[in-house]
Amino acid sequence: MVRDPVLVGQRSETVRRANLSAIVRELHANGPLSRSALVARTGLTRTAIRALIGDLVAAGFVREDRPVAIGTPGRPSPLVRLVPGRAVVLAIEIAVDSLAVALVGLGGTVLAIERIDRLRGRTDAESVVADLAAVVARIRAGAPRVGLIGAAAAVAGVVRRSDGFVSTAPNLDWRDEPLGLRLAQVLDLGLPIAVANEADLGALAEHRRGAARGADHVLFVSGDVGVGGGLIVDGVPMTGVAGYGGEIGHLPLNPHGIACGCGSIGCWETEVGAAALLRRAGHPADGGRPEIDVVMREAAEGSPRVLEALDHIGHWLGIGLAGLVNTFNPSLIVLGGLVGRIHPWVAGVVEAELDRRALAAPRGLVRIVPSKLGVDAPLLGAGELAFEPVLADPAILAGPREGLIQLVSA
Amino acid sequence: MVRDPVLVGQRSETVRRANLSAIVRELHANGPLSRSALVARTGLTRTAIRALIGDLVAAGFVREDRPVAIGTPGRPSPLVRLVPGRAVVLAIEIAVDSLAVALVGLGGTVLAIERIDRLRGRTDAESVVADLAAVVARIRAGAPRVGLIGAAAAVAGVVRRSDGFVSTAPNLDWRDEPLGLRLAQVLDLGLPIAVANEADLGALAEHRRGAARGADHVLFVSGDVGVGGGLIVDGVPMTGVAGYGGEIGHLPLNPHGIACGCGSIGCWETEVGAAALLRRAGHPADGGRPEIDVVMREAAEGSPRVLEALDHIGHWLGIGLAGLVNTFNPSLIVLGGLVGRIHPWVAGVVEAELDRRALAAPRGLVRIVPSKLGVDAPLLGAGELAFEPVLADPAILAGPREGLIQLVSA
Numbered sequence: 001m002v003r004d005p006v007l008v009g010q011r012s013e014t015v016r017r018a019n020l021s022a023i024v025r026e027l028h029a030n031g032p033l034s035r036s037a038l039v040a041r042t043g044l045t046r047t048a049i050r051a052l053i054g055d056l057v058a059a060g061f062v063r064e065d066r067p068v069a070i071g072t073p074g075r076p077s078p079l080v081r082l083v084p085g086r087a088v089v090l091a092i093e094i095a096v097d098s099l100a101v102a103l104v105g106l107g108g109t110v111l112a113i114e115r116i117d118r119l120r121g122r123t124d125a126e127s128v129v130a131d132l133a134a135v136v137a138r139i140r141a142g143a144p145r146v147g148l149i150g151a152a153a154a155v156a157g158v159v160r161r162s163d164g165f166v167s168t169a170p171n172l173d174w175r176d177e178p179l180g181l182r183l184a185q186v187l188d189l190g191l192p193i194a195v196a197n198e199a200d201l202g203a204l205a206e207h208r209r210g211a212a213r214g215a216d217h218v219l220f221v222s223g224d225v226g227v228g229g230g231l232i233v234d235g236v237p238m239t240g241v242a243g244y245g246g247e248i249g250h251l252p253l254n255p256h257g258i259a260c261g262c263g264s265i266g267c268w269e270t271e272v273g274a275a276a277l278l279r280r281a282g283h284p285a286d287g288g289r290p291e292i293d294v295v296m297r298e299a300a301e302g303s304p305r306v307l308e309a310l311d312h313i314g315h316w317l318g319i320g321l322a323g324l325v326n327t328f329n330p331s332l333i334v335l336g337g338l339v340g341r342i343h344p345w346v347a348g349v350v351e352a353e354l355d356r357r358a359l360a361a362p363r364g365l366v367r368i369v370p371s372k373l374g375v376d377a378p379l380l381g382a383g384e385l386a387f388e389p390v391l392a393d394p395a396i397l398a399g400p401r402e403g404l405i406q407l408v409s410a
Numbered sequence: 411m412v413r414d415p416v417l418v419g420q421r422s423e424t425v426r427r428a429n430l431s432a433i434v435r436e437l438h439a440n441g442p443l444s445r446s447a448l449v450a451r452t453g454l455t456r457t458a459i460r461a462l463i464g465d466l467v468a469a470g471f472v473r474e475d476r477p478v479a480i481g482t483p484g485r486p487s488p489l490v491r492l493v494p495g496r497a498v499v500l501a502i503e504i505a506v507d508s509l510a511v512a513l514v515g516l517g518g519t520v521l522a523i524e525r526i527d528r529l530r531g532r533t534d535a536e537s538v539v540a541d542l543a544a545v546v547a548r549i550r551a552g553a554p555r556v557g558l559i560g561a562a563a564a565v566a567g568v569v570r571r572s573d574g575f576v577s578t579a580p581n582l583d584w585r586d587e588p589l590g591l592r593l594a595q596v597l598d599l600g601l602p603i604a605v606a607n608e609a610d611l612g613a614l615a616e617h618r619r620g621a622a623r624g625a626d627h628v629l630f631v632s633g634d635v636g637v638g639g640g641l642i643v644d645g646v647p648m649t650g651v652a653g654y655g656g657e658i659g660h661l662p663l664n665p666h667g668i669a670c671g672c673g674s675i676g677c678w679e680t681e682v683g684a685a686a687l688l689r690r691a692g693h694p695a696d697g698g699r700p701e702i703d704v705v706m707r708e709a710a711e712g713s714p715r716v717l718e719a720l721d722h723i724g725h726w727l728g729i730g731l732a733g734l735v736n737t738f739n740p741s742l743i744v745l746g747g748l749v750g751r752i753h754p755w756v757a758g759v760v761e762a763e764l765d766r767r768a769l770a771a772p773r774g775l776v777r778i779v780p781s782k783l784g785v786d787a788p789l790l791g792a793g794e795l796a797f798e799p800v801l802a803d804p805a806i807l808a809g810p811r812e813g814l815i816q817l818v819s820a
Contacts, residue, residue: 014453015425043424158771167771217651229737233643240739241627244772251733252767254665264732264767322674323661327639327737329650357662357674361568361577362654 017395019044019052024394027062027082028107028387029208034077053080060086061106061394084109087397088146089386090136090189092153093379094118094128094179095198096171096225097289100376101135103143104383106390108209111146112139113379125166125177129186136187149397150386152194153183154201154378156226161243164195170261171225194385196239198222199336200246201381202371203230204237206334208384210372215332219324220371221248222378223339225288226261227269231328249273253320271316274338280309292338299345307345314346318353321368325354329362336371343370427805429454429462434804437472437492438517438797439618444487463490470496471516471804494519497807498556499796500546500599502563503789504538504589505608506581506635507699510786511545513553514793516800518619521556522549523789535576535587539596546597559807560796562604563593564611564788566636571653574605580671581635604795606649608632609746610656611791612781613640614647616744618794620782625742629734630781631658632788633749635698636671637679641738659683663730681726684748690719702748709755717755724756728763731778735764739772746781753780 022042027033033041038049056062065079084105093100100115114135122131140146157169157177164180180195187193203212203220212218218232227249231238239245249269250262257266270276274292275285281298282305283291298306321333335343347368354363371377390397432452437443443451448459466472475489494515503510503525510525524545532541550556567579567587574590590605597603613622613630622628628642637659641648649655659679660672667676680686684702685695691708692715693701708716731743745753757778764773781787800807 012425015422158769160771168769233648234646236644238643238648238738240772241741241775242739242771244769244775245737245739247736247739247769247772250736250769251661252729253663253733255663255729256666262769319662319665323663326657326660327655328648329652329655329657331651359568359578359654359657359660359672361570361652362650362657365651365654 016052017393019048020056020394021392023049023052023056023080024061024082024106025391027080028391031107032065032079032081034079036077038080056394059397082107084111085146087149087387087390088143089383090148090151091379091383091386092132092136092151092183092193093198093382094132094153094155094172095378096156099128099132099135100379101132101139102379102383103139103146104380104386106387108380108383110380110383112142113376114139115375115379123173125174125179125182128172129179129182132183133186148189148191149390150194150388151187151189151191152196152201152382152386153179154198154382155179155195156198156224156228158244158247159195159197161194161196161239164193166195167244168262194382194388196243196382196385197228197230197246198378198381199228200230200237200239200243201379201385202228202336202373202377203232203246203334203381204384205373205377205379205381206336206371207232207237209380210377211334211369212332215330217328217330218332218334219248219321219328219330220334220336220377221321221339222336223249223269223272223274224337225274227273227339229324231330233328248320248324251320251323253316253323268316268320272313272320272339276316277309277313277338277342280312281306282309292341296341299342310342310345311349313342314349315353317346318350319357321350322354322357322363325358325362325366330366333366333368334371335368336374336377340370340374343368426462427803429458430466430804431802433459433462433466433490434471434492434516435801437490438801441517442475442489442491444489446487448490466804469807492517494521495556497559497797497800498553499793500558500561501789501793501796502542502546502561502593502603503608503792504542504563504565504582505788506566509538509542509545510789511542511549512789512793513549513556514790514796516797518790518793520790520793522552523786524549525785525789533583535584535589535592538582539589539592542593543596558599558601559800560604560798561597561599561601562606562611562792562796563589564608564792565589565605566608566634566638568654568657569605569607571604571606571649574603576605577654578672604792604798606653606792606795607638607640607656608788608791609638610640610647610649610653611795612638612746612783612787613642613656613744613791614794615783615787615789615791616746616781617642617647619790620787621744621779622742625740627738627740628742628744629658629731629738629740630744630746630787631731631749632746633659633679633682633684634747635684637683637749639734641740643738658730658734661730661733663726663733678726678730682723682730682749686726687719687723687748687752690722691716692719702751706751709752720752720755721759723752724759725763727756728760729767731760732764732767732773735768735772735776740776743776743778744781745778746783746787747785750780750784753778 087106102113103111157166166177199222216235220230229246229248254266260267497516501512512523513521567576576587609632626645630640639656639658664676670677
C-alpha cells in the first residue's frame with residue numbers, strides 16, 4: 001500500500017519550512033550535492049532551490065563551492081555543502097560495559113568522541129550520570145566555542161520516549177529510573193535531552209550512515225548481554241506507542257527454556273545472548289567482554305567446544321530471525337554487537353535455519369549482513385536523534401537574536 | 411521519535427492536490443463534517459477550505475447541507491458530506507471457507523454485498539475466480555449505472571503487493587498462484603485490481619472503521635485455520651518490503667511442537683489455530699466452521715474438555731501476544747476471526763500470560779479487544795485499499811472527458 005500522506009492541510013509557510021527541511025535532510029544524509037542533484041532529489045524547481053539555498057547560505061547553514069567543470073556539457077553546477085559547526089549536538093551512550101560521549105556536527109561529522117569503561121562499582125544511575133558529566137565537561141572544554149543545539153542519549157534499557165524514563169534495564173540493574181530528568185539536572189545543558197533505547201538508535205544510525213543505507217525495511221539486531229532490536233519500517237524508525245517497541249530479545253521462543261532477566265521464561269536472549277555463548281563455551285556466564293574476547297580467540301583456534309557453542313547460538317539466531325522475517329518482511333537484517341561479531345562463524349547455520357523455517361517469499365528477499373558502524377552505532381544514532389528537530393524544521397533555530405530570522409519571515 | 415516528513419520538496423500544484431486529499435480523507439474516515447471542523451482537522455485556513463470545497467462540489471465529490479443552527483452563537487456552519495456514488499469500488503474476499511464481493515461508495519457506504527460458501531470441490535484458483543466472477547456479475551447487474559473507480563481483493567495467503575502474486579496460501583492449498591493476473595483477465599474490469607493479505611486488510615478496516623479507530627499502534631490478529639496478523643504502525647499499515655509482512659502465525663514459538671503447514675515446526679498457529687482447538691476439544695481437526703460452531707456450543711454448556719482446550723489456546727495466545735507486545739509496543743490488540751470469537755472464554759488466561767511474560771512497560775499500555783467488523787473486516791479492508799489512490803489524490807479522477815478537470819487546472 002502507498003503510505004498515507006500526512007493528514008493535515010498545508011499552508012504556504014508550512015510548505016516553505018518543509019522545503020528547507022527537504023534540502024537540509026538531503027545534505028545531512030548524503031553529503032555535498034549539486035543544485036541539479038537537489039532538484040532531482042527533492043522534486044523542487046531550480047528557481048525554488050536557488051531561493052531556498054540563498055536563505056540557507058545567509059543563515060550560515062550551507063555554503064556553495066565554486067563550480068567545477070566535470071567534463072559534461074552545460075554550465076557546471078556548484079556543490080552545496082552543510083557547515084558542520086553551524087549546528088552541533090551532544091550524543092551520549094550508556095551501554096552495559098561502557099559510557100560514551102560525542103560532539104556531532106550537521107552532516108554527521110564527529111567533532112569529538114570519548115568512550116570509557118563502565119566501572120563495576122559505579123553502576124547505579126546516579127554514579128553513571130556523574131561519570132558521564134565528567135566526560136561531557138572534558139569534551140566541551142576541548143571545543144569551547146561550540147554551542148549545542150540538541151542532545152540525546154542511548155541506553156541499554158526499555159525507555160519511554162516522552163521523558164526518558166527507564167522502565168527497566170535488566171543488564172544495568174535499573175528499574176523505574178528517571179534518566180531523562182537526571183541527565184537534564186546534572187548536565188544542565190539548557191536543552192531537552194532525548195533518551196531512547198540503544199538498539200533503536202543503532203538501527204537509526206545504520207540506516208542513515210551504515211550497513212542499511214538505502215534500505216527502507218530493516219531489522220537491526222543488537223546482541224550483547226541482552227539482545228535488542230531496532231526496526232526501520234518504510235524508511236521510518238518504528239518505536240511503538242511510547243518508545244518501547246523493538247524488544248525482540250524478549251520474544252518467548254523456548255517455552256521449555258531458562259528464566260530470563262525480564263521475569264519471563266525462554267526469551268530469545270536466553271538462547272543467543274552473551275551469557276548463553278559463554279556458558280556453552282565453558283566460560284563464566286557473567287564474564288563480559290574480556291571473556292567474549294577469549295571465546296573469539298578460541299573459535300579462531302578451532303576449539304570444538306566453542307565451535308559447538310557458536311553452532312547452538314547460530315541455530316537459535318536462525319529460529320528467531322525466521323519468525324521476524326515472517327513478521328516484518330525486511331529487505332535487510334543488520335547484526336550488531338556480539339551477534340555481528342560472531343556473524344562469520346554462524347552465517348551458514350543462520351541461513352540454513354532461515355531456509356528451513358521462514359516462509360519462502362519473504363525469505364527470498366532478505367539479506368543478512370554485519371553492522372558497519374560497530375560499537376559506535378547507538379552513539380551515532382543518539383546524534384541523529386538529537387538532530388531530528390532541526391532536520392524536520394531548520395527554521396526552529398531562528399529567533400529574535402539569531403541570524404536565522406530570514407528563514408521564517410522571508 | 412517524530413515521524414520523518416516525506417522527503418521531497420513540494421510545489422504549489424502538489425500542495426493543492428495534497429490539500430484536496432486531506433479534505434476527502436477526513437470526510438471519508440469521519441463522515442460529514444462542518445467547515446469549521448475541517449479547518450480544525452486539516453490546519454488549513456477558512457478561505458482555503460472554502461475554495462477547495464467549492465471545487466469538490468463542482469466536481470460532484472461532496473455536497474453541502476443547508477446550515478442548521480445548533481444553539482451555539484455565531485453563524486451555523488454547513489455540513490460537508492461526500493457523495494457515495496461519485497466514486498465506487500469493488501471489494502473482493504477469498505477466505506478459506508467463503509467468497510465475498512461488495513460495492514463500496516466513497517465514505518465507506520456499502521452499496522451491495524454478497525457472501526457465498528466456498529464449495530469443497532472448487533478450491534483451485536481457476537474455479538474460485540470463476541465463482542467470484544459470477545458473484546461480481548450479479549452484483550454489478552443490480553447496480554447497472556455505477557462506474558467503478560477501483561478494485562481490490564483480500565486473500566488468505568502470502569501476497570506480493572506489486573502484482574497480486576500469491577506465493578503460498580497453505581489453507582487454500584495454493585502455491586505460486588498469479589491471482590492478480592487471473593482476476594484481471596477473468597473480471598475484465600478495465601481497472602487494476604490490488605491484492606493483499608486478508609489480515610493486513612482486516613487491520614486496515616478495523617483501524618479506519620472498527621475497533622481500532624483512533625489508535626495508531628495496532629496489532630490485528632486474525633485467527634481461523636491459519637493465524638494471520640496485520641499491523642498499523644504510527645497510523646500506517648505495515649506491509650514489509652513486498653507485502654509479505656504480518657505473518658505472525660508463523661512465529662516459531664514451540665520448537666518442540668508439531669509440523670506446520672508452512673513447512674516449519676511449532677509455529678504459533680499450530681497452537682492457537684482452529685485445528686488445535688478442534689483436536690483438543692475432541693473434534694475432527696479439519697472440521698472447519700461447522701465443527702467450530704459445535705465447539706462453541708459445548709463451551710457455552712460448560713463441557714470440561716472444551717473449556718480445557720480453550721484454556722490451552724488462551725495460554726498460547728498469551729505467550730505469542732506477550733512477544734508481540736514486546737516487539738511492537740501497540741496500544742491496542744484487536745482479535746478477529748476465531749480468536750475474536752473465543753475472546754470471552756480466554757480473556758482471563760490471555761491477560762494473565764501477558765502479566766507474567768510481557769515487559770511491564772509496554773504491557774501496561776496495551777488493551778485487548780475483539781474485532782468490531784467481524785467476518786467482513788478483510789472485505790471492507792479491500793474496499794479501503796481500492797480507495798487508496800483516489801484518497802491520496804482525488805484529482806486523479808480528472809481527465810479530458812470528466813467533470814473533474816477543474817480540480818487539477820484551477
